[in-house]
Amino acid sequence: MLARAHAFTIDGLRTRHVNVEVDVRPGLPAFAIVGLADTAVREARERIHAAIRNSGYEFPNRRITANLAPGGFPKAGPGLDLALACAVLAASGQIPAVGLEDTALFGELGLDGSITASQGTLAVAGATRRAALDKLILAGTRVHEAQLIPGLHVAVAESLTSAVRVLSGGEPDPTPSRASRLRARGCERPSLLDLSEVSGQHNAVRALVISAAGGHNCLFSGPPGTGKTMLAQRMPSILPPLSRNEALEVAQLHSAAGEPIEALSSVRPFRAPHHSITAAGLIGGAQRGWVGEAALAHRGVLFLDELSEFARPTLEALRQPLEDGRVSIVRARHSAVYPTRFMLLAATNPCPCGHAGDGDRCSCSEAELARHRRRLSGPLLDRLDLLVDLHRETTSEGRLGSLESSEQARRRALDARERQRSRLRAHGIGLNAEMDAGALREHVRLDGRGEAMVSAARRRGLLSARGESRLLRVARTIADLDGVDRVRTRDIGAALALRPYATDTERSVA
Ligand SMILES: Nc1ncnc2c1ncn2[C@@H]1O[C@H](COP(=O)(O)OP(=O)(O)OP(=O)(O)O)[C@@H](O)[C@H]1O
Numbered sequence: 001m002l003a004r005a006h007a008f009t010i011d012g013l014r015t016r017h018v019n020v021e022v023d024v025r026p027g028l029p030a031f032a033i034v035g036l037a038d039t040a041v042r043e044a045r046e047r048i049h050a051a052i053r054n055s056g057y058e059f060p061n062r063r064i065t066a067n068l069a070p071g072g073f074p075k076a077g078p079g080l081d082l083a084l085a086c087a088v089l090a091a092s093g094q095i096p097a098v099g100l101e102d103t104a105l106f107g108e109l110g111l112d113g114s115i116t117a118s119q120g121t122l123a124v125a126g127a128t129r130r131a132a133l134d135k136l137i138l139a140g141t142r143v144h145e146a147q148l149i150p151g152l153h154v155a156v157a158e159s160l161t162s163a164v165r166v167l168s169g170g171e172p173d174p175t176p177s178r179a180s181r182l183r184a185r186g187c188e189r190p191s192l193l194d195l196s197e198v199s200g201q202h203n204a205v206r207a208l209v210i211s212a213a214g215g216h217n218c219l220f221s222g223p224p225g226t227g228k229t230m231l232a233q234r235m236p237s238i239l240p241p242l243s244r245n246e247a248l249e250v251a252q253l254h255s256a257a258g259e260p261i262e263a264l265s266s267v268r269p270f271r272a273p274h275h276s277i278t279a280a281g282l283i284g285g286a287q288r289g290w291v292g293e294a295a296l297a298h299r300g301v302l303f304l305d306e307l308s309e310f311a312r313p314t315l316e317a318l319r320q321p322l323e324d325g326r327v328s329i330v331r332a333r334h335s336a337v338y339p340t341r342f343m344l345l346a347a348t349n350p351c352p353c354g355h356a357g358d359g360d361r362c363s364c365s366e367a368e369l370a371r372h373r374r375r376l377s378g379p380l381l382d383r384l385d386l387l388v389d390l391h392r393e394t395t396s397e398g399r400l401g402s403l404e405s406s407e408q409a410r411r412r413a414l415d416a417r418e419r420q421r422s423r424l425r426a427h428g429i430g431l432n433a434e435m436d437a438g439a440l441r442e443h444v445r446l447d448g449r450g451e452a453m454v455s456a457a458r459r460r461g462l463l464s465a466r467g468e469s470r471l472l473r474v475a476r477t478i479a480d481l482d483g484v485d486r487v488r489t490r491d492i493g494a495a496l497a498l499r500p501y502a503t504d505t506e507r508s509v510a
């Protein structure tokens with residue numbers, strides 16, 4: 001007898017509908033799964049066997065063939081377990097096949113018949129809706145992700161027995177409360193840190209707000225304990241909220257990586273991977289659901305603290321995501337493309353001992369200083385718009401207090417973004433950081449003094465051609481924060497002050 005069930009597999013962010021067909025016939029006992037199944041799916045045989053028996057059903061002692069159709073693409077992950085088990089039960093006449101016709105099943109089975117939520121639930125819920133299926137059965141821990149898709153009927157089943165009950169028209173299991181789900185996962189939502197806690201360092205705070213307003217990449221450099229990490233951590237609190245569509249896109253990426261999604265969050269992602277991360281960890285690998293930090297930072301911030309400690313190949317790997325706003329991963333039979341539109345924030349000490357520029361406290365040798373500079377040069381630094389030096393503040397500066405609160409800064413950044421959006425609409429972009437040469441020519445017209453200032457910086461070797469474009473974009477954002485239409489000489493001066501030195505690469509081409 002033949003039975004069919006609906007399931008989905010996930011390849012990166014792409015979800016594909018899988019028809020799980022199971023045929024049970026007389027013959028020598030065997031259980032074969034065909035249709036380009038990966039190791040996790042092939043291992044499903046053992047789990048399904050145990051789960052069916054331990055749930056009080058009979059595992060058919062006959063010849064079972066499961067076909068995952070269409071056969072043209074690889075099926076991965078343990079999320080197909082539930083559909084396979086239910087199709088086996090229906091094909092052996094233990095449950096009515098009719099319940100499977102318009103229901104999608106998604107979950108991994110434990111040997112005791114319990115269902116575990118699989119990563120990518122949000123994407124599967126969206127695909128279930130698009131496939132016009134009536135209902136999605138899944139485990140309670142991820143039910144809130146599925147409920148983010150409007151119009152989808154979601155039923156919770158914590159075990160194979162519960163899933164069978166729902167398929168036969170019975171009641172689903174209760175939806176777990178938010179508190180118990182959070183407890184089960186050991187996670188809680190961090191509250192946003194406020195900019196008003198930063199005392200002094202006004203130059204760096206200004207740079208942070210400019211960066212948030214125009215989408216500029218920014219590097220903080222300074223001795224230990226000057227507040228570099230502290231400042232970067234406050235970036236999410238001044239960024240404008242995600243739109244609903246952006247939030248859904250972000251949630252899908254995080255769901256695909258197996259992170260718990262409670263509700264759509266309007267707070268932009270902030271990812272701060274440790275410097276020991278590998279290139280694959282940063283940009284992603286072909287392993288199922290292995291989304292890299294660059295994609296998890298999409299629409300938010302990627303913060304590389306202690307930049308000089310990251311391995312060079314790891315930083316090199318960021319070039320494509322930074323340039324193209326996406327990363328494609330191709331390995332053997334699998335491929336996936338993830339969006340990576342993030343803002344890059346980085347922090348570093350000015351030298352290995354951390355005290356360069358701090359009177360005569362620096363104990364580094366010339367060779368050490370040169371090595372440190374080399375580690376920081378290269379393609380990544382070339383893509384930074386703001387290079388901010390932080391200094392240990394003297395007592396009087398320290399007493400300056402905080403420059404502004406996150407709320408004030410966010411409002412200013414939002415206003416500045418609104419101005420950019422209306423000005424740049426015709427170019428199909430929304431942020432000053434995205435302006436190309438044409439947009440720059442049109443929207444950043446300097447007067448004689450401004451031109452003279454830029455030429456002088458170029459002559460002094462402070463600016464390459466590329467650095468100049470970056471400087472003009474930043475100046476445009478500074479003017480936008482002040483609510484003025486024309487970029488003034490003082491905006492150029494302020495942008496130059498936030499770019500006190502050229503990167504090594506710039507120097508070599510300047
Ligand atoms: N400008 C500041 N305002 C208020 N507190 C500060 C400031 N700078 C540093 N601190 C305090 O010092 C602590 C350490 O700062 P932070 O970790 O940001 O320094 P850092 O510049 O990143 O140092 P390192 O180079 O060692 O990483 C902060 O948690 C905070 O309590």
Ligand SMILES: [Mg+2]
Nearest residue numbers: 228229305347
């Ligand atoms: Mg730090």
